[in-house]
Amino acid sequence: MSAPQPTLSPLTQPYWEALHAGQLTFQKCEECDQAWLPAREACPNCLSIHWERVPAAGTAKVVSWVVYHTAYADHLAARIPYNVAVVELDEGPRMLTSIVGCRSDALLVDARIQLKITAEDGIPLPYFVLSEVNEEVVE
Ligand SMILES: [Zn+2]
Numbered sequence: 751m752s753a754p755q756p757t758l759s760p761l762t763q764p765y766w767e768a769l770h771a772g773q774l775t776f777q778k779c780e781e782c783d784q785a786w787l788p789a790r791e792a793c794p795n796c797l798s799i800h801w802e803r804v805p806a807a808g809t810a811k812v813v814s815w816v817v818y819h820t821a822y823a824d825h826l827a828a829r830i831p832y833n834v835a836v837v838e839l840d841e842g843p844r845m846l847t848s849i850v851g852c853r854s855d856a857l858l859v860d861a862r863i864q865l866k867i868t869a870e871d872g873i874p875l876p877y878f879v880l881s882e883v884n885e886e887v888v889e
Contacts, residue, residue, distance in 0.1 A: 752871045753825045761789045764803055769874040774806040774865055776843045787843040808865030810837045810878060813844060817854040825871075837863060837878060851879040858884075 756766055765788075768775040778785045780802060784795035792799050815835035821827040833854045838844045849863060862881040867874050 753873060754823075755871075756873065761791060765789055766874075768803075768805070769867055769876060772867055772874075774808060774839075774867070774876045775803045776806055776839065776841065777801045778804045778841075785839075785842040787839075787845045804841070806839050806841055806843075806865070809881070810839045810863050810865070812836075812849065812857055812859055812861045812863060813838050814859070815849065815854070815857055833857065835878070845876070847875075848877050849880065850877045856880065 756762065758766060765775055776785055776787045777789060778801060779793035779796060779798055780800040781798040782793060782796045784793050785804070786794050793801060813836040815833045817831050817833050818826070819831045821830055826832065831854060833848055835847055835849050835857070836844055837847055837849075849857060850866065850868065857880075862883050863878040864881045866877050866879045868877045869875070
């Protein structure tokens with residue numbers, strides 16, 4: 751079974767187009783500098799509708815995560831166990847994602863991670879991998 755397709759709107763389409771081009775973007779308020787994900791019409795801090803779309807550097811840290819051992823949708827069955835994580839971009843926005851390329855028991859709060867856009871069923875998804883800098887800290 752295929753993964754669900756994103757619902758495109760004038761607000762979300764630029765986000766997905768940027769991911770197709772290899773760039774994660776977020777919105778940033780022109781009034782108060784608040785930065786956020788996912789897309790919304792107005793600033794969650796001051797409700798201004800004056801914002802810009804900004805490219806993310808792709809560096810972030812782990813805030814929290816859960817590990818799924820059951821597939822609640824058929825397209826997830828092949829990846830069990832997998833994690834769903836809250837991560838914080840260095841620019842401030844937090845987002846839900848998965849940290850791939852490692853066992854979930856290797857995750858640590860505040861671990862440094864790097865964006866890895868991965869296409870699934872033709873959809874570019876903003877996943878993350880552990881940064882090499884973490885391995886330097888352990889050694
Ligand atoms: Zn604002």
